[in-house]
Amino acid sequence: MGKDAAVALLRFIDHVAITVADVDRTTQFYDRLFGAEVPFDHAPDGCTLVRTVIIGGAVRINVHQQGNGIDLVADRPTPGSVDICFRFGGTIREAEELLKGHGIEIIEGPSPRIDNEGNQAQSVYFKDPDGNLVELMTND
Structure with a gap:
């Protein structure tokens, strides 16, 4: 093939x-x-x-x-070795509010990004309990 x-x-x-x-x-x-x-x-x-x-x-x-x-x-x-991005259906402000509402520190963002279809996007980044880097990306 x-x-x-x-x-x-x-x-x-x-x-x-x-x-x-x-x-x-x-x-x-x-x-x-x-x-x-x-x-x-x-x-x-x-x-x-x-x-x-x-x-x-x-x-x-x-x-x-x-x-x-x-x-x-x-x-x-190994714990803490993953970098993963989730597409978030809300606005970047809603992503920030979600994280802050749970006491989760945003370590970067909002930051301009390009999504997998070439569109403008924004992301915020945080760590999970094992130190994995987690990104929430939105096109708002």
């Missing part, structure tokens, strides 16, 4: 996996901000190794407990 055919077949990112120090703490953080559903826990012997978390009703994150012994992972699965 050629590159053009492969490009035509690629649809979207299904999920992102992040490694964290505490699965419950991370789940609570994203639930507090965006609402979180937990459709699946891989928890043999009652110890959660991987949790599937759906935030905002549409975005899937697989949350891996650090040192979970699962072999199919990135080379260096």
